[in-house]
Amino acid sequence: MFLKRTLPLLIVFLLGLAMIIQFYIPHPVSQNFYDSMAEWVRISGAFALILGLSSFFYVHTRKLARKNKDSFYSGVAILCLIGMAGIGIFGRGGINGWLFSNLYRSIIVPLDATMFSLLSFYIASAAFKAFKARNAMAFALLVTAIIVMLGRVSFGSFLDGIVEWILVYPNTAAQRGIILGIGLGMIATSLKIILGIERSYLGGGD
Amino acid sequence: MQLSTSIWVWIAAFLTLTIYSFLYKDNPLYRFAEHVFVGASVGWSIAIVWHMTAIPYIGIPLRDAFVQRNWPGLIYVAIPTLLGCLYFFRFFPKQSWLARWPIALMMGYYCGISISPSIETNIFTQVQGTILTGFNPTSLSSWWALLLLIGVVSTLFYFFFSLKHEGIVGKTSRLGIWFVMIAFGASFGYTVMARVSLLIGRIQFLLHDWLGILK
Numbered sequence: 001m002f003l004k005r006t007l008p009l010l011i012v013f014l015l016g017l018a019m020i021i022q023f024y025i026p027h028p029v030s031q032n033f034y035d036s037m038a039e040w041v042r043i044s045g046a047f048a049l050i051l052g053l054s055s056f057f058y059v060h061t062r063k064l065a066r067k068n069k070d071s072f073y074s075g076v077a078i079l080c081l082i083g084m085a086g087i088g089i090f091g092r093g094g095i096n097g098w099l100f101s102n103l104y105r106s107i108i109v110p111l112d113a114t115m116f117s118l119l120s121f122y123i124a125s126a127a128f129k130a131f132k133a134r135n136a137m138a139f140a141l142l143v144t145a146i147i148v149m150l151g152r153v154s155f156g157s158f159l160d161g162i163v164e165w166i167l168v169y170p171n172t173a174a175q176r177g178i179i180l181g182i183g184l185g186m187i188a189t190s191l192k193i194i195l196g197i198e199r200s201y202l203g204g205g206d
Numbered sequence: 207m208q209l210s211t212s213i214w215v216w217i218a219a220f221l222t223l224t225i226y227s228f229l230y231k232d233n234p235l236y237r238f239a240e241h242v243f244v245g246a247s248v249g250w251s252i253a254i255v256w257h258m259t260a261i262p263y264i265g266i267p268l269r270d271a272f273v274q275r276n277w278p279g280l281i282y283v284a285i286p287t288l289l290g291c292l293y294f295f296r297f298f299p300k301q302s303w304l305a306r307w308p309i310a311l312m313m314g315y316y317c318g319i320s321i322s323p324s325i326e327t328n329i330f331t332q333v334q335g336t337i338l339t340g341f342n343p344t345s346l347s348s349w350w351a352l353l354l355l356i357g358v359v360s361t362l363f364y365f366f367f368s369l370k371h372e373g374i375v376g377k378t379s380r381l382g383i384w385f386v387m388i389a390f391g392a393s394f395g396y397t398v399m400a401r402v403s404l405l406i407g408r409i410q411f412l413l414h415d416w417l418g419i420l421k
Contacts, residue, residue, distance in 0.1 A: 008306040041312060076238060
């Protein structure tokens with residue numbers, strides 16, 4: 001029981017407390033401790049990627065084994081993963097190599113940008129369906145969105161002043177309220193975890 | 207019009223068009239590109255972690271410590287490495303509790319490290335920026351600063367659920383909704399414009415880099 005539950009809780013408590021305290025101690029010993037812990041977390045965190053990778057292979061090899069019309073795509077995903085990782089690790093020049101850089105620039109960058117740009121169509125169509133000025137507040141949201149969108153294009157430059165005002169005052173006011181709430185929430189949740197009140201990260205079982 | 211002769215430009219153009227084919231409907235070309243993206247992205251991450259973490263933080267220090275018979279240095283790197291290896295016990299139900307140790311290291315570190323900066327940046331800095339240091343009724347910026355203060359306080363009231371939203375609290379929180387709606391409208395507008403700028407970038411790529419129509 002000690003090794004299964006108490007020790008992880010103790011690690012979290014002691015390390016959490018130490019990390020809070022070190023922030024307020026401007027001393028080389030404190031800085032070294034911070035650097036060491038950051039390195040440890042970085043090292044052990046790298047293994048979590050392998051855990052995620054095994055989940056990826058588990059899902060896609062199962063799809064491949066089913067031999068239905070989706071199996072081909074799982075094969076493509078696995079091949080691309082092995083190819084990209086293999087070139088990056090074993091290829092000449094590693095991640096700075098000619099092939100890896102070109103694959104990154106010609107596959108990942110355009111696919112990433114295109115995927116996100118695709119959302120502009122869906123956001124616009126969703127907004128068209130959902131943006132109905134049912135009440136004064138919904139109207140405020142609608143008008144603000146239109147003003148900000150128009151103000152960001154060349155023919156809407158006459159709206160620059162009002163866009164600036166919206167962003168600097170009412171927008172900042174609400175964002176600041178939300179940021180304060182997020183900050184308080186983060187502190188409360190972190191304290192709950194450090195003090196062992198929140199233990200869901202331990203998972204089920206003993 | 208001058209078509210590109212680079213194979214890389216053609217690959218990027220093909221993948222861009224296959225993704226946009228989804229606008230018509232879900233189709234095999236789109237699904238192909240989607241799976242290429244997933245596989246290549248994860249593969250890229252593995253290569254980055256290998257070169258940025260595994261080699262400089264695990265491989266080289268372990269090798270150097272071993273060659274130089276530097277046992278404290280070896281133990282220093284071996285502890286987090288072994289802790290990281292404990293993640294794999296997730297695959298063995300009876301020993302899966304061992305994976306809690308590296309998770310505890312992560313949780314303790316990130317919870318502890320996030321508290322103090324969060325107090326500084328999310329609380330103190332925001333409150334400092336909101337406080338009215340002097341009010342001059344003849345200055346317009348003073349009135350806007352007052353509006354900012356009212357906005358922050360009313361937004362906080364809106365998200366404060368320990369008090370029933372009625373009476374003065376209800377009125378203040380209702381005012382907070384107005385500020386929140388305006389902020390959400392501004393955020394929405396910005397998100398749309400960010401996506402549109404990406405779309406313009408892709409169209410520019412197709413027309414300039416690939417087809418050579420735009421100069």
